[in-house]
Amino acid sequence: MSLEQPRPELDVGETPDGEVDYDELAELLGEYVLDRESHVNAEGFVIRPDDVVAVLDILKRDAGFDNLSCVTAQEYYDRYESIYHLKKYDDPTQELSVVVPTLRDEPVSQSAASVFDTANWHEREAYDLVGIEYEDHPDLRRILLPDTWQGHPLSLDYNQDQPQIVALREHADPMEHRSEVPDEQDTMFINIGPHHPATHGVLHLRTVLDGEQVIDVDPDLGYLHRCEEQMCQQSTYRHQIMPYPDRWDYISAGILNEWAYARAAESLADIDVPEYAQIIRTMSAEMCRIASHLLAVGTFALDIYGDFTAIFMYAITDREKVENLLEDLTGQRLMFNYLRLRGVAWDLPEPREEYFEKVREFCTYVPERLEEYHNLLSANELFQMRVIDTGILPPEVAKAYGCTGPVARGSGIDYDIRRDDPYGYYDELEWDVITDDGCDNFSRAFVRLEEIRQSARIIEQCVDLLEEWPEDEREIQSNVPRTLKPDADSEVYRTVEAAKGELGIYIRADGTDKPARFKIRSPAFCNLQSLEVMAEGEYVPDMVAALGSLDIVLGEVDR
Amino acid sequence: MSKETQLHDTLEQAQSTQDARMGPGVDDRFNSKLRQAFGASPFILTKFDAFMNWVRGNSMFILLFGIACCSIEMMHTYAAKHDLDRFGAGVPRASPRQADVIIVPGTIVSKFGPRMQRVYDQMPEPKFVVSMGSCTISGGPFQEGYNVVKGVEEIIPVDIHVPGCPPRPEALVYGVLKLQEQIQAGESAPVTVKPYELEQFGDLERDELVQELASEIDEDDLVMRYNWAESP
Numbered sequence A: 001m002s003l004e005q006p007r008p009e010l011d012v013g014e015t016p017d018g019e020v021d022y023d024e025l026a027e028l029l030g031e032y033v034l035d036r037e038s039h040v041n042a043e044g045f046v047i048r049p050d051d052v053v054a055v056l057d058i059l060k061r062d063a064g065f066d067n068l069s070c071v072t073a074q075e076y077y078d079r080y081e082s083i084y085h086l087k088k089y090d091d092p093t094q095e096l097s098v099v100v101p102t103l104r105d106e107p108v109s110q111s112a113a114s115v116f117d118t119a120n121w122h123e124r125e126a127y128d129l130v131g132i133e134y135e136d137h138p139d140l141r142r143i144l145l146p147d148t149w150q151g152h153p154l155s156l157d158y159n160q161d162q163p164q165i166v167a168l169r170e171h172a173d174p175m176e177h178r179s180e181v182p183d184e185q186d187t188m189f190i191n192i193g194p195h196h197p198a199t200h201g202v203l204h205l206r207t208v209l210d211g212e213q214v215i216d217v218d219p220d221l222g223y224l225h226r227c228e229e230q231m232c233q234q235s236t237y238r239h240q241i242m243p244y245p246d247r248w249d250y251i252s253a254g255i256l257n258e259w260a261y262a263r264a265a266e267s268l269a270d271i272d273v274p275e276y277a278q279i280i281r282t283m284s285a286e287m288c289r290i291a292s293h294l295l296a297v298g299t300f301a302l303d304i305y306g307d308f309t310a311i312f313m314y315a316i317t318d319r320e321k322v323e324n325l326l327e328d329l330t331g332q333r334l335m336f337n338y339l340r341l342r343g344v345a346w347d348l349p350e351p352r353e354e355y356f357e358k359v360r361e362f363c364t365y366v367p368e369r370l371e372e373y374h375n376l377l378s379a380n381e382l383f384q385m386r387v388i389d390t391g392i393l394p395p396e397v398a399k400a401y402g403c404t405g406p407v408a409r410g411s412g413i414d415y416d417i418r419r420d421d422p423y424g425y426y427d428e429l430e431w432d433v434i435t436d437d438g439c440d441n442f443s444r445a446f447v448r449l450e451e452i453r454q455s456a457r458i459i460e461q462c463v464d465l466l467e468e469w470p471e472d473e474r475e476i477q478s479n480v481p482r483t484l485k486p487d488a489d490s491e492v493y494r495t496v497e498a499a500k501g502e503l504g505i506y507i508r509a510d511g512t513d514k515p516a517r518f519k520i521r522s523p524a525f526c527n528l529q530s531l532e533v534m535a536e537g538e539y540v541p542d543m544v545a546a547l548g549s550l551d552i553v554l555g556e557v558d559r
Numbered sequence B: 001m002s003k004e005t006q007l008h009d010t011l012e013q014a015q016s017t018q019d020a021r022m023g024p025g026v027d028d029r030f031n032s033k034l035r036q037a038f039g040a041s042p043f044i045l046t047k048f049d050a051f052m053n054w055v056r057g058n059s060m061f062i063l064l065f066g067i068a069c070c071s072i073e074m075m076h077t078y079a080a081k082h083d084l085d086r087f088g089a090g091v092p093r094a095s096p097r098q099a100d101v102i103i104v105p106g107t108i109v110s111k112f113g114p115r116m117q118r119v120y121d122q123m124p125e126p127k128f129v130v131s132m133g134s135c136t137i138s139g140g141p142f143q144e145g146y147n148v149v150k151g152v153e154e155i156i157p158v159d160i161h162v163p164g165c166p167p168r169p170e171a172l173v174y175g176v177l178k179l180q181e182q183i184q185a186g187e188s189a190p191v192t193v194k195p196y197e198l199e200q201f202g203d204l205e206r207d208e209l210v211q212e213l214a215s216e217i218d219e220d221d222l223v224m225r226y227n228w229a230e231s232p
Helices: A022-032 A052-061 A119-129 A228-233 A254-269 A275-305 A310-330 A352-376 A381-387 A395-400 A405-409 A441-468 A523-529 A531-535 A540-550 A554-558 B003-022 B033-038 B048-058 B069-078 B113-122 B134-138 B169-184 B208-215
Strands: A035-038 A043-046 A067-075 A079-087 A096-103 A108-110 A133-135 A164-167 A187-192 A204-210 A213-220 A491-497 A502-509 A515-521 B061-063 B091-093 B101-105 B128-132 B160-162 B223-226
Touching: A022 A043, A022 A052, A052 A079, A052 A096, A052 A108, A067 A119, A067 A491, A067 A502, A067 A515, A079 A119, A079 A502, A096 A108, A119 A133, A119 A523, A204 A540, A213 A531, A213 A540, A228 A515, A254 A275, A254 A491, A254 A502, A275 A310, A275 A352, A275 A381, A275 A441, A275 A540, A310 A352, A310 B069, A352 A441, A381 A441, A381 A540, A395 A405, A405 A441, A405 A523, A441 A540, A515 A523, A523 A531, A523 A540, A523 A554, A531 A540, B048 B169, B069 B101, B069 B128, B069 B169, B101 B113, B101 B169, B128 B134, B128 B169, B160 B169
Parallel strands: A043 A096, A108 A133, B061 B091, B061 B101, B101 B128, B128 B160
Antiparallel strands: A035 A043, A067 A079, A079 A096, A164 B223, A187 A204, A204 A213, A491 A502, A502 A515
């Protein structure tokens, strides 16, 4: 683990040992703070709905909260509430929630989009699903559901059985009545997707081209919005929720996602996880990261070279190897459902020695294989010509859009939850956070390739630990009551480093065995917002490359 | 050994190999393994339909179409280890206008339903549909979602269902093989599709009065009902 450089000066509201001093922050905000709530992860400051911009601006400028990690919207019986989860890129353990209640009759709140660019989409989602309106929002319209949708599905009085009635003209062929383009106008509007090989799923990009240059791109989401939050809200904590995270980021990143839920729910219900189980979690999560990054690299090459070439086939072949290891461990190739709240489902497969040998073999194979990938990709002149200095994402823009994961690290932002807010067994192991200052498509692909090497290092160390673990101390689960009912009105927001970046879960308990509100902060959703910055002014193929380098997965973008 | 004899030897050797391969027969031209297989007549007699079905089943162009989780397993099915191409069905085409088969790999939601129908409509006849995964059968784990279409058959007809969440590549290969068998045997799936409801009068019976009223309706004001809550 690389050491962090000590920072020269402290922000307002920060104690010398890196904790948040909430009293000092409350003093800084003065009269803005109406009330203070305590959530499991951080304190929440309650403010008036027309003070949002002022408060967030002070916190960003003076207190150093430069990462708007998530915006959670929810409806209570007497009010609506938007929660802005703030963090710092320098130290993500310093958190603060800004709670903005609004009246039930008139749910209008000020938009934070002028302070944090990332708030734009988060607030559109809150409007779409919960029904809070944001004043001065640059573009408040539905984001996940069709424009014709009636009602807000996560609000309390929504009736799901009511059919959606849509006039046929809403689905008329858009090309049928196209107006003649005047001669002097030389731009062209073009739809890319939702069925298109380069969009990595069902993404729809509304683009305006001037010649071959992109002058405007507007991602249209929601073609895979399969109500993940609703599904989790109607499932019980103990067993029913765990299968769903596998299906958010479905590129074999299942265990990383399961861990996000496990971490949030375990800190909400105060459950301990045995150390042995933490090591198994760490090992299997890194296997998932390798599988996920391999597909990212393979499909990126597919986008750049344009056909099913060797790199794609190599990546899939190597994924088969790591999927075999995961299948031996979990019994599944893709949807593992392996983690449990309090540990893991079962111990390593028998005979253990054989499994360790297989994993070790894979870990020595990975660095050799990476040389081959570097030869084919990063050392390849054709590849370099296509991706170096295209899709530029400057670090300050990346921060404003809440980018995390390899996208942020490819812009030189040294930010990794595994190191900065450690969980599992990561802080006991030797590994490095990979960053690259290039800020371009090349850097993002390069960071992913090198992260595969680090993941293999982590797995190797985990295998050593597991092999030497005394037989009578192999505790895979701690004891938990049969029905899990966290205290009413306890709230938690926890993040982990998933394959695409910071995956966060917000849970509010209401005293029952099901969550009252379950909100997913998806890394791909935030990263995708920055496409506009990267693509505008570039050529069309560079936009495709930029999209590939973001490595979005639509299951996670749309949830 | 002189040059001439050397040449002669090689020629003789070559001829003897050919003889050995042909065996005794009337004429070298038709005396082959194929000839043996077809008996005395060197001609294959078949119906053109049957021939076309055989060809269709053995050369399927699949649409490059990804929706959700199942598309990852679908990619694995195309790629190195499982290699669907071995079965004469592995050429993914990016354009629906060049494809015969569409594998629907994932959950269909209300926003994507009409788009998928358009893609399906763009494929040339005859076309075949393989639905992959539980979501395309019933909505799968997301069946109770407010936005989820309960199975792909709400929108397009399906020939083969491959259950699983997601199905393993082997299962998809089996499904595609079954489809090939079906096509080669000239069978077509019973069409159980319930297309988008174009409900002019809800559940009213179409008697004369209703028919007359129907003619007065402005086509633009027809409505679609996304009523997946009540669909089976």
